[in-house]
Amino acid sequence: MMAAPVESVCKPSAERSPFSATSFQKKSRSKLISIPGTRPSVQNGQLLVSTGVTSLDFLLGGGLAVGTVLLIEEDRYDSYSRMILKYFLAEGVVCRHELFVAAAQDNPDDILQELPAPILDDVAIHKPAEQPRLPCETHDSLDSMMIAWRYQNLPKVQSALASSSRFGHYYDVSKTMEPEIRQAAKCHRFYLPEHPTESSTTRSPVLKSYSALLRSLQEVIHREGFDVAASMSKSRNILRIGLHSLGSALWDDDLSCHDNPTHRHSLTAFLYGLRALLRSSLSVAVVTVPSHLIQDRALMGSITRLCDNAIALESFKGSERETNPLYKDFHGLLHVRQVPHLNCLANQLPDHKDLAFKLKRKQFSIERLHLPPDLSETVSRVSRGELAGGATVASACGSGTSGNKHLDF
Amino acid sequence: MLPELLQGVDAGGLLIIQDSAGCSGRHLLKSFINAALNREEAVHVIGFEVSEEELRDGSQGSPTQRLHFHNAFSDPLGWTDHPAFTVHQFNLEELTHLVKQTSHPKAATTLVIDSLSWILRHVSPSAVCKTLQQLKKGGAVRATIGLLHADMHQRGTVGSICHLATSVITVAPGAKGDEAVAKITKRSKSGKVIQEEEIFNIKEDLTVMVQSKASHTGPKQPGPEEQETDPTANLTFNLRLSDTEREAKEKLALPFVFSKAKKTALLHLGPGSGRILYEPDANDDYDQEDPDDDLDV
Numbered sequence: 116m117m118a119a120p121v122e123s124v125c126k127p128s129a130e131r132s133p134f135s136a137t138s139f140q141k142k143s144r145s146k147l148i149s150i151p152g153t154r155p156s157v158q159n160g161q162l163l164v165s166t167g168v169t170s171l172d173f174l175l176g177g178g179l180a181v182g183t184v185l186l187i188e189e190d191r192y193d194s195y196s197r198m199i200l201k202y203f204l205a206e207g208v209v210c211r212h213e214l215f216v217a218a219a220q221d222n223p224d225d226i227l228q229e230l231p232a233p234i235l236d237d238v239a240i241h242k243p244a245e246q247p248r249l250p251c252e253t254h255d256s257l258d259s260m261m262i263a264w265r266y267q268n269l270p271k272v273q274s275a276l277a278s279s280s281r282f283g284h285y286y287d288v289s290k291t292m293e294p295e296i297r298q299a300a301k302c303h304r305f306y307l308p309e310h311p312t313e314s315s316t317t318r319s320p321v322l323k324s325y326s327a328l329l330r331s332l333q334e335v336i337h338r339e340g341f342d343v344a345a346s347m348s349k350s351r352n353i354l355r356i357g358l359h360s361l362g363s364a365l366w367d368d369d370l371s372c373h374d375n376p377t378h379r380h381s382l383t384a385f386l387y388g389l390r391a392l393l394r395s396s397l398s399v400a401v402v403t404v405p406s407h408l409i410q411d412r413a414l415m416g417s418i419t420r421l422c423d424n425a426i427a428l429e430s431f432k433g434s435e436r437e438t439n440p441l442y443k444d445f446h447g448l449l450h451v452r453q454v455p456h457l458n459c460l461a462n463q464l465p466d467h468k469d470l471a472f473k474l475k476r477k478q479f480s481i482e483r484l485h486l487p488p489d490l491s492e493t494v495s496r497v498s499r500g501e502l503a504g505g506a507t508v509a510s511a512c513g514s515g516t517s518g519n520k521h522l523d524f
Numbered sequence: 525m526l527p528e529l530l531q532g533v534d535a536g537g538l539l540i541i542q543d544s545a546g547c548s549g550r551h552l553l554k555s556f557i558n559a560a561l562n563r564e565e566a567v568h569v570i571g572f573e574v575s576e577e578e579l580r581d582g583s584q585g586s587p588t589q590r591l592h593f594h595n596a597f598s599d600p601l602g603w604t605d606h607p608a609f610t611v612h613q614f615n616l617e618e619l620t621h622l623v624k625q626t627s628h629p630k631a632a633t634t635l636v637i638d639s640l641s642w643i644l645r646h647v648s649p650s651a652v653c654k655t656l657q658q659l660k661k662g663g664a665v666r667a668t669i670g671l672l673h674a675d676m677h678q679r680g681t682v683g684s685i686c687h688l689a690t691s692v693i694t695v696a697p698g699a700k701g702d703e704a705v706a707k708i709t710k711r712s713k714s715g716k717v718i719q720e721e722e723i724f725n726i727k728e729d730l731t732v733m734v735q736s737k738a739s740h741t742g743p744k745q746p747g748p749e750e751q752e753t754d755p756t757a758n759l760t761f762n763l764r765l766s767d768t769e770r771e772a773k774e775k776l777a778l779p780f781v782f783s784k785a786k787k788t789a790l791l792h793l794g795p796g797s798g799r800i801l802y803e804p805d806a807n808d809d810y811d812q813e814d815p816d817d818d819l820d821v
Contacts, residue, residue, distance in 0.1 A: 193687075220657065264791075265790070308654075366650075369648065372681045374678050405687065407683065410678070433717065
């Protein structure tokens, strides 16, 4: 189910993004509207927005489809999930979308003040050359391989993921966004402690906090004209919704406190309502949930299924994996739990399931976790399953079942 | 890191001391109270679990007019007509009122809760979390220290409370009798997380002596690199190279090293430079099977 396409003439965007290379406007007969900061998906024609992290866009099939929800299962100390939420909101500011931020723990204004600064004059980073280099450039590098020079131009293991277009932007994490840039974007805030609690006698499956949030969202969408069915008199824009730490105790929910929560279906009912709201409007939502506190795995599965895209972040900080030399280049593991199939039969899952992330200053990179070649002497003697970290490799090799069956000539 | 935490929990901080039946955290809590008193701060203790005498037991000689004990021990649930402090008074308004009543307006106040577990048995965890968050944000108290018995609650509850905390100290019994192991997790304002493990013991006057950093008991490789000996030593023939020999070796032209022009030509020729075109004629026995298939391996 996608956001219903609007029947309108394709309007050229009034202001071009600084990255368009030509002034060529494709004369398309598609009924999709053109909004700055979006592009149609090459797979199924959905309108996509960037999450702010180019590697994550690649994993999700090019970007986040308008009208869908991305669920991020928080890492233990909520550092990286919060970072991705900030990237998402910063991307909205740069693309001139409208923002809606809801939180119960921190004031949304504090979150908005921490947005990373965009690198506006930086060109997208080119990947190591897969195409042959020009002869004038190779003089220095040919000497680097004396004996194996025939392999000079073959790519090294292509570990970083990126799509080739300049759809997303890059951000410098060490600086915060200039207040002028941030104030240019329209932000709607929902801070639960400051929200008046209405006492209603009607019994609903949703907690008061969630129903207040849903009502606030509905009101903003309707008032600002994000409904798909709204009139076409003014130019359309996307609403980016960031919901921080739903399901935590500060939202009055005991999902993360008790093994058998009393408000068991509250968050799931909220997500159902949220998705219905998003499908009929031009908005995108990113929801973070502290899944490490939720003990009921079946409930976590329902929550995942009610969101369209779902990823989980597992940070190495504080776990025994921190000292594992296998993981020394990364900050944590990223698990893709779910990728949606919108208006098509099957979805595009990422090729590689072992993904790890690293937060660098100018990029949040998500890479394939690959083992370096093991050059120690014991490699040929010991069966695969006994190597340190062999668990990640054994499933790929398929030889983990019967351990000692190795050829010995 | 324990001494730094003792010297002053940062303003707006929430420190949780997690203990279990095996090792009590109350002594550490008393050390923290003592340290706060020595820093000329006002300390408000809400005691649910132990009586005032027992809590003041260790701190002799310290100025006690800055230590305000709120008696929640005798009647915490309000069964009598005039309870001193009940569990249901654990919310922001009542606590602020309590603190302002007995405290100097200019002194920094530390609120100590002994223990949070008691409150969690009678009040919902989300309400407790809300109050703790409000205490963190509001200006009534400078810092809050709470004792939590981790084995009394479900994992989610303990996790939710610790998720809010700026620092968590988990005490566990140590190897020797009077020692304990403290696992400390501290979150700084910038979002950085520091973790440490220390062995400490508490002396008679409630000062904390940190013995050492606990050694990691994880599996350690015995360091096979150190045991490798140099294979070129102790031989009857010479396997090493002198400098001149090394230079000569590097100058030697290898047989298939081409000139740069030829290399680039070969590299950029692309596909189709050499293909093997083979058409099997009638006499050839072109067997599609892999001859290795009958090996029984």
